[in-house]
Amino acid sequence: xxxxxxxxxxxxxxxxxxxxxxxxxxxxxxxxxxxxxxxxxxxxxxxxxxxxxxxxxxxxxxxxxxxxxxxxxxxxxxxxxxxxxxxxxxxxxxxxxxxxxxxxxxxxxxxxxxxxxxxxxxxxxxxxxxxxxxxxxxxxxxxxxxxxxxxxxxxxxxxxxxxxxxxxxxxxxxxxx
Amino acid sequence: xxxxxxxxxxxxxxxxxxxxxxxxxxxxxxxxxxxxxxxxxxxxxxxxxxxxxxxxxxxxxxxxxxxxxxxxxxxxxxxxxxxxxxxxxxxxxxxxxxxxxxxxxxxxxxxxxxxxxxxxxxxxxxxxxxxxxxxxxxxxxxxxxxxxxxxxxxxxxxxxxxxxxxxxxxxxxxxxxxxxxxxxxxxxxxxxxxxxxxxxxxxxxxxxxxxxxxxxxxxxxxxxxxxxxxxxxxxxxx
Numbered sequence: 001x002x003x004x005x006x007x008x009x010x011x012x013x014x015x016x017x018x019x020x021x022x023x024x025x026x027x028x029x030x031x032x033x034x035x036x037x038x039x040x041x042x043x044x045x046x047x048x049x050x051x052x053x054x055x056x057x058x059x060x061x062x063x064x065x066x067x068x069x070x071x072x073x074x075x076x077x078x079x080x081x082x083x084x085x086x087x088x089x090x091x092x093x094x095x096x097x098x099x100x101x102x103x104x105x106x107x108x109x110x111x112x113x114x115x116x117x118x119x120x121x122x123x124x125x126x127x128x129x130x131x132x133x134x135x136x137x138x139x140x141x142x143x144x145x146x147x148x149x150x151x152x153x154x155x156x157x158x159x160x161x162x163x164x165x166x167x168x169x170x171x172x173x174x175x176x177x
Numbered sequence: 178x179x180x181x182x183x184x185x186x187x188x189x190x191x192x193x194x195x196x197x198x199x200x201x202x203x204x205x206x207x208x209x210x211x212x213x214x215x216x217x218x219x220x221x222x223x224x225x226x227x228x229x230x231x232x233x234x235x236x237x238x239x240x241x242x243x244x245x246x247x248x249x250x251x252x253x254x255x256x257x258x259x260x261x262x263x264x265x266x267x268x269x270x271x272x273x274x275x276x277x278x279x280x281x282x283x284x285x286x287x288x289x290x291x292x293x294x295x296x297x298x299x300x301x302x303x304x305x306x307x308x309x310x311x312x313x314x315x316x317x318x319x320x321x322x323x324x325x326x327x328x329x330x331x332x333x334x335x336x337x338x339x340x341x342x343x344x345x346x347x348x349x350x351x352x353x354x355x356x357x358x359x360x361x362x363x364x365x366x367x368x369x370x371x372x373x374x375x376x377x378x379x380x381x382x383x384x385x386x387x388x389x390x391x392x393x394x395x396x397x398x399x400x401x402x403x404x405x406x407x408x409x410x411x412x413x414x415x
Contacts, residue, residue: 085280088301089272092281097308098325136301144300148280171298176291177279 004053004163007039008083009073011066012093012132013059016149017084018042021056023152031156034163052077054162056145056155060086060093061133065126074139079162082135083155085148085176094132103128146174185251200253201229201242211255212264212296214271214289214382215330216243219402220339223331227267228293231255239263265297273304274353275311276325277383284384287393290328291383311356316366319389320378324356327385332399333357333377340402345371357385376401 010018018041024031038052039045048069055077061067074080085091096102107121107128135141145158154173161168181196187204194203199222204211215226224244231242234252242255254260271277271290279285293299311324331348334357338344345368349358359368378386379398388396 082301085278089278090306091278094306094308095276095278095281097306098276098310134301134306137305141301146300169298170300172296174298174300175295177282177285 003036004034005038005049005051006035006159007037007048007052007055007073007077008041009039009048009055009057009069010041011057011059011070011087012062013084013086013091015041015058017056017058017087017147020147020149020152021083021155024156025152027152027156031159035159048072048076050076054079054081054159056081056083057087057135058083060090061129061135061138062093063126063128067129067138070135070139079142080135080139081143081145081158082141083145084150085146087135088144088146089176090132090134091148094134097131101130102132103130143168144170144174146170146176148177150174183247183249183251185247185249185253187253188255194247196247198247199243200231200240200245200247200251203247204242204253204255209255211242212293213243214293214328215332217332217336217380217399217402219400219404219406220332220335220380223335226271226328226330228264230260230263230267232257232260261297265299268294268297268299269302269304271328272299272302273306275307275309275327282326282384283387284326284393287397288384289382307353314359314365315389316364317368317371318366318373319391320365320373320375320386321389322357322365322386324385326383327357328383329355329357330382331357332380332382333386336376336380336402340405341372341374341376343370343372346377 037043038049055073061070082088086093096106099105111121112119143158145154147154158168182193183196184191184193187207187209190207192203192207201211201216211229213226213229215223216229222244224241229242230239232254233240279291309325313323315321334346337346345359346357348355349362350356359365360370375388378388378396379401387393
């Protein structure tokens, strides 16, 4: 049987969702029989490949590099899933949205106001977006798994349902926060 | 003394209740739970959250169960695909209106909005969120209000007015800009009417009003209004 091509990507989040993914423990062994991990922060693969079946995306979109990454993943993936509250709502990552010009505000706070030496906003890192966006504001999302982080059980439920060709039903299963 | 009664059907079940009872109460008494965020037994109906909307046979309109009295022969539907979609949309609008971030909220796991979102399967918010920066007032000795988490259910205002009887709390402005204020929009510490009774924190369905340093699992006590009203009525009868 041909294995499902699974990818996971990590945008602006704390990696907690990936920890929760790994927290599936022995269920990962069953999962590994059905999927091939083709791209992930836990696998050393440099380029997001073509023809991916399922991609789990952790984190919100906060800078230009992430914006391009997400668009590329969308173009190359059949089923794109928002994994966790940052991806689904913006969560803590998006708290800066309450300020006007929040990109300059946070950079100024970190690198100018609170710096003792070399007070300057760095220019050699990906540029922050004016606002942090949950994924569905940028690309079409097929499924949402809220939670901070989502439990390993819920992640496993969604993947198992999809791998069996069924549609996951999140009613009463997911939990924000 | 006999009380006039009304017989109606709720989800196909025949129910007999005293005249003047709301659909919400009649349903609750027969074990049918209609979701609500603003209604609270012991307080007057407000009809603001729109989660208790129900269908009544013969009418194309939806009715708020908390503010609609029963009538003879009425056939009420409390669960349908249409109602579910409306309720999901109402929850999404509430989540979009202010900065509701469960992971950093004092009410995480003890929040009626959060639990309703989960029950209804609201797995994302289709509307763009307003990232509000309303004032947080922590000037009071132990009561705190974070207006960014407020859903404007007015439970705090009603319990302050109707149960405690001091009417410290009220609303200013309208629509999405509306905010709960103390006295004439003063800081809480300066309020001369507040008795620090904590009832506002007890009935708040979310994490907007809370008691500093105390876990919400200890301080939430939303039956307080019903409890006090029952005691008062019992005393009056004696």
